[in-house]
Amino acid sequence: MKSLWGSSREDQPDGGSDQGSARNSMQAERDSAPPDEHTRLLPNRVENTTYLSPDDPAVSPYNLRSIRFTRYLTIFFTLVAFVWWIALLTSTFVTPPGFHIRGSGFFPFSYASLALTNLLFTLLFFAVPAKAVRIASLIMSGLLLVDAIVLISVQQTRYEEGWVGMASVLWAFLMAIWTLVTDRLVEWGKYEEEERLTGRAETRRTVGEWVAVLGSTIAMVILAVAVLLMTCTLVLRALDSGLAAPGKLYWVDGDKYRLHVYCHGNHTRSSISTVLVEGGEGPVENGLWDFADNAVRNGSISRYCFVDRPGFAWSDTAPSPLSAGMAVEAVDEALARAGEDGPWVLMSAGIGSIYSRILSSRHGQDVKGLLLIDPLHEELLTDVGASSRGFILWLRGIISPLGLDRIPGAIFKGRNKEDRVWGRSAYQSGKYIFAKLQENLVADTLSKRDVASSRAIQAQDVPLVLVSSGIKVREDSNWEEKQRDLSRLTHRLRHWDIVNDAPHRVWETLDGRDIIERRLRQLVHG
Incomplete structure (x- = not known):
């Protein structure tokens, strides 16, 4: 018997059942589809029609595959930098074949230490991008580029540092560029996910995030100052190379x-x-x-x-x-x-x-x-x-590229080439x-x-x-x-x-x- 308001559920055509089957098929297809750039860490929560809270763990730049790949690549670079750092540290005491540096060996070691430290700080503050970090990284990259040009273009410095020194300064330069690119990429990913999952980009920071921003900024500023001092010392070395040997x-x-x-x-x-x-x-x-x-x-x-x-x-x-x-x-x-x-x-x-x-x-x-x-x-x-004397000499050696005594001597005490060479x-x-x-x-x-x-x-x-x-x-x-x-x-x-x-x-x-x-x-x- 038909109702006045329409046919009964049993009398309806099979279209409703077909629509439900289609929805189930689409859901199953979504569940079985390979992950893409917008695959979430917590997919069951981001399927909601309402926006998430900015403090929800699902709101993370790590949701993006490109961000995760960037982090894995940074970890790989850090491992490579650590191996290079160990090789240069060992060459101070026992020189491996091909690693003999006719200069001191402390400049390549300093550049290797700089690259390793830069990458470690990049990993430590990876998810907290900061504009100040990018500015410091840009300055550091420019100074390292100047170092590379001076070291390669001046015959004496190129001769003394050899391929090891040139590889070290170029590696430090590339890692500084990588830090700059990484920080900008994470900022983009953070903005992308916040806008999609919360409706707007978050401008607030937690106390922990502010502490991380402060720490990363201080670390990068210290590294930039260190590179500036190394650049000045390298320029002094280039000037000293003009002093001809008497014999x-x-x-x-x-x-x-x-x-x-x-x-x-x-x-x-x-x-x-x-x-x-x-x-x-x-x-x-x-x-x-x-x-x-x-x-x-x-x-x-x-x-x-x-x-x-x-x-x-x-x-x-x-x-x-x-x-x-x-x-x-x-x-x-x-x-x-x-x-x-x-x-x-x-x-x-x-x-x-x-x-x-x-x-x-x-x-x-x-x-x-x-x-x-x-x-x-x-x-x-x-x-x-x-051994105590050896440790002090080694410590003096690894900070010698900073020129903490040579730069003031040249600027304020009138030390000339002869003073510095012999x-x-x-x-x-x-x-x-x-x-x-x-x-x-x-x-x-x-x-x-x-x-x-x-x-x-x-x-x-x-x-x-x-x-x-x-x-x-x-x-x-x-x-x-x-x-x-x-x-x-x-x-x-x-x-x-x-x-x-x-x-x-x-x-x-x-x-x-x-x-x-x-x-x-x-x-x-x-």
């Missing part, structure tokens, strides 16, 4: 690096020895060079030579590890390539006496005299190789710090073994002169005892002079210079 550079150790050799004076009779000067804690140029020049002008000696040890003044750094014996082999090879074969009178100061003694023991027939100025005893190499500011350079770190790492092991062997084979008929610091002898009885032991290196001790009121650098006093020059004249002229 010549010779390849050594299978053409891995070059040493600087300088000789001055006239060749006279073959019986007149050339003085081979070895610096102490610093380069020969800083003190003993001027003394040797004066000795030539005064007629005390006819000729002198010196070779900058690896990492000092114009010489390149050597691969690690580098013992005293290995450094002497390089010096010996550089002299041979320069055509200098003696005979020699060896003059050295401080720790330089270690190198002179090793050289003397290996060239007994060519060495006609030893003059040691307040020399370091081999047993005191334990202090040179102390003068009073040379100790601030990464090359010098790296050379001292290499010295520290093996001082109490390989170097002590080398000098102990040299003492055993030292020719005993070589004339010996010892000039000691009166101040150190009075202040340290152990130092006096070690000086006395060194006076027995050979059987032919000519003189042992203790110069009153003279510091460790004995030649800095007038009495010290007079005594050293007089003793040097006696050794050279027999």
Whole structure:
């Protein structure tokens, strides 16, 4: 029976049932469809017809596949940066094949540290984009681009840093660009999801988000300031590269690096020895060079030579590890390539006496005299190789690219190229710090073994002169005892002079210079 209001449900056609089946089919198709750019983390909640609360967990930029892929790619870049950072850290202590850097190695390590830190902060604050972070990233990218241009375009910096340095600065530049792109992409994704799921883009931030924005901004500003300081230091290095070496550079150790050799004076009779000067804690140029020049002008000696040890003044750094014996082999090879074969009178100061003694023991027939100025005893190499000292040197090395002492010295104290390359500011350079770190790492092991062997084979008929610091002898009885032991290196001790009121650098006093020059004249002229 039909109702007045229409047919009964049983009398209706099958269209309603078909429509329900179609809706079910469409829902099943949506459920089984592959995820796309708008696939949600919580799809059961975003299917509602009403907007979600801005605080709902479903409102997230991570809903977008492009954002998730960007984060995974950032994680991959971070892992690559960490591996590169480990490789450069290891090369400071043991240089892998192909990783030898003729500069200090601290600049590439700093760029690797910068890239790694940048990526870690990008991951830490990934979901909280900030305009200040993008501005700092843009500034940092521009400075790193300047660094790359300077490093590659200046021949000396390109030579010293090699492919490792160039790869490190380009990697840091690309990661700074990546941080900028990532932050902008996440901001777009956040805006997209908030507008779609809540009806409008959220302008408020929670306290946690403000803290994250503040933290990320401070971190990126610190990194940008660090890059600015590194750029200034690199510019100083580029300017210093214009200071020509007074001597010549010779390849050594299978053409891995070059040493600087300088000789001055006239060749006279073959019986007149050339003085081979070895610096102490610093380069020969800083003190003993001027003394040797004066000795030539005064007629005390006819000729002198010196070779900058690896990492000092114009010489390149050597691969690690580098013992005293290995450094002497390089010096010996550089002299041979320069055509200098003696005979020699060896003059050295401080720790330089270690190198002179090793050289003397290996060239007994060519060495006609030893003059040691307040020399370091081999047993005191334990202090040179102390682990605390090594850590301080390493710490100084990794912050040396910031130029915290070199930049103010150049701007406010008038330090010039000579000061930075071999003068009073040379100790601030990464090359010098790296050379001292290499010295520290093996001082109490390989170097002590080398000098102990040299003492055993030292020719005993070589004339010996010892000039000691009166101040150190009075202040340290152990130092006096070690000086006395060194006076027995050979059987032919000519003189042992203790110069009153003279510091460790004995030649800095007038009495010290007079005594050293007089003793040097006696050794050279027999």
